[in-house]
Amino acid sequence: MECPHLSSSVCITPDSAKFPNGSPSSWCCSVCRSNKSPWVCLTCSSVHCGSYRCDDFVVNDTKLGLVQKVREHLQNLENSAFTADRHRKRKLLENSSLNTKLLKVNGSTTGICATGLRNLGNTCFMNAILQSLSNIEQFCCYFKELPAVELRNGKTAGRRTYHTRSQGDNNVSLVEEFRKTLCALWQGSQTAFSPESLFYVVWKIMPNFRGYQQQDAHEFMRYLLDHLHLELQGGFNGVSRSAILQENSALSGSNKCCINGASTVVTAIFGGILQNEVNCLICGTESRKFDPFLDLSLDIPSQFRNKRSKNQENGPVCSLRDCLRSFTDLEELDETELYMCHKCKKKQKSTKKFWIQKLPKVLCLHLKRFHWTAYLRNKVDTYVEFPLRGLDMKCYLLEPENSGPESCLYDLAAVVVHHGSGVGSGHYTAYATHEGRWFHFNDSTVTLTDEDTVVKAKAYILFYVERQAKAGSDKL
Numbered sequence: 001m002e003c004p005h006l007s008s009s010v011c012i013t014p015d016s017a018k019f020p021n022g023s024p025s026s027w028c029c030s031v032c033r034s035n036k037s038p039w040v041c042l043t044c045s046s047v048h049c050g051s052y053r054c055d056d057f058v059v060n061d062t063k064l065g066l067v068q069k070v071r072e073h074l075q076n077l078e079n080s081a082f083t084a085d086r087h088r089k090r091k092l093l094e095n096s097s098l099n100t101k102l103l104k105v106n107g108s109t110t111g112i113c114a115t116g117l118r119n120l121g122n123t124c125f126m127n128a129i130l131q132s133l134s135n136i137e138q139f140c141c142y143f144k145e146l147p148a149v150e151l152r153n154g155k156t157a158g159r160r161t162y163h164t165r166s167q168g169d170n171n172v173s174l175v176e177e178f179r180k181t182l183c184a185l186w187q188g189s190q191t192a193f194s195p196e197s198l199f200y201v202v203w204k205i206m207p208n209f210r211g212y213q214q215q216d217a218h219e220f221m222r223y224l225l226d227h228l229h230l231e232l233q234g235g236f237n238g239v240s241r242s243a244i245l246q247e248n249s250a251l252s253g254s255n256k257c258c259i260n261g262a263s264t265v266v267t268a269i270f271g272g273i274l275q276n277e278v279n280c281l282i283c284g285t286e287s288r289k290f291d292p293f294l295d296l297s298l299d300i301p302s303q304f305r306n307k308r309s310k311n312q313e314n315g316p317v318c319s320l321r322d323c324l325r326s327f328t329d330l331e332e333l334d335e336t337e338l339y340m341c342h343k344c345k346k347k348q349k350s351t352k353k354f355w356i357q358k359l360p361k362v363l364c365l366h367l368k369r370f371h372w373t374a375y376l377r378n379k380v381d382t383y384v385e386f387p388l389r390g391l392d393m394k395c396y397l398l399e400p401e402n403s404g405p406e407s408c409l410y411d412l413a414a415v416v417v418h419h420g421s422g423v424g425s426g427h428y429t430a431y432a433t434h435e436g437r438w439f440h441f442n443d444s445t446v447t448l449t450d451e452d453t454v455v456k457a458k459a460y461i462l463f464y465v466e467r468q469a470k471a472g473s474d475k476l
Helices: 066-095 097-103 124-134 137-144 174-184 196-205 217-234 242-247 265-270 320-328 451-455
Strands: 039-041 272-280 286-293 296-298 339-341 346-348 350-358 362-367 370-372 377-379 409-419 427-434 437-442 445-449 459-466
Touching: 124 137, 124 174, 124 196, 124 217, 124 409, 124 427, 124 437, 124 459, 137 174, 137 265, 174 196, 174 217, 217 265, 217 409, 217 459, 265 362, 272 339, 296 320, 320 350, 320 362, 437 451
Parallel strands: 296 362
Antiparallel strands: 272 286, 272 350, 339 346, 362 459, 370 377, 409 427, 409 459, 427 437, 437 445
8 A cells, every 4th residue: 555655755664673672573554453574654654564455565666766766776787787797707608618518509609698587585486487487488489479568658658657456457467577577588688687577566466475575486386377377368458468379370279278268378388187087985986077287286205205315325216207106196085085976975985096188288397395294384305306308208198099109208498496494485496498508597696507417406396398309218
């Protein structure tokens, strides 16, 4: 909500140094009385928390946009300061025999052209997902080729303005800000880009992610894809962007996975279909249903949960194949998941099995590293071995005989890694491949890396791209 004194001051997040009693804990929102993430006006001392119950987040700027002007000035200074250091690093990379080999493209050596994403306050979860998606070529190219949308007219044209919910959502577009962010990456014109506009739109339409606390990268990815899908269905400013998808036969022709309505590029790229098969253990009645999915969440089998590194000698290493097998194997449901059998007319013990009825173009695999105990949410820090090339999904298909010899092979495009012990803390980074080179994305910092480093990562989310042409015969 906007403070009436916003024209003469700004609202800031308080810390203990700014309060006479040495702690912000005694300050609470004047609306909901929450003391979580309070914001205080420097002129009138009005305090709000910016939570969903209080209708909207605080607009952190003056009406004249003075704070934004300061930010832009500081950003220009920062870019200038990093220019010399960037050129020096490029020179060192070109002189290195290892990196010269990595950077050799079409017979010539090139420098790093990747752009980092600035951390806006525990936004590494968002940065890791954005960098991963930016390196999924077919998905990224679709958004980059969309026409720009003019969000503002008249006096506000060309000005970065963040509207409150009371003004309606007509002037924000997640698709547009996502497009701008993807266009800013891989241009090589700056060392780091600030996704501030995108982050404020996320705050606007995804209340769960308001504030500056650490969030779960997988949860953010699902919310992001779902909202992109919904907005693409509805279009913007009266123009349906999903119409562009219909013109792209490569995306729309074979796609039959529709989640929440008509198909979009989200379901065309990430959409697959599961067959859920349940059998009553009393009468043998079988029930089948088909469920669309954008990603698969895989348990790490319990027998591997104490094995934290690849080099430990206490038993075999957990592999991605073990996780996939655990997901698709026949499972007897426990007492809390009794199946309502239509023949027996009551809940009975039953078995469940998943088959993949349709594979997506990009297979997103989420390893369930966080689980609830009696009192807290723990992290499973087990190393899971995964292939860079040739992940073979044929044995998990419902009708594998209908698939071609290489139609079920996938190659790794990106990996999201969580560093730390808990979901509400730690740090997210990503590895991704771009034009044959592997990069490590750590917020503003982007570095070249190698395959040996990537395969040692404790993966949290894996993005595999369907193989289009014949290559090596490596398989999982």
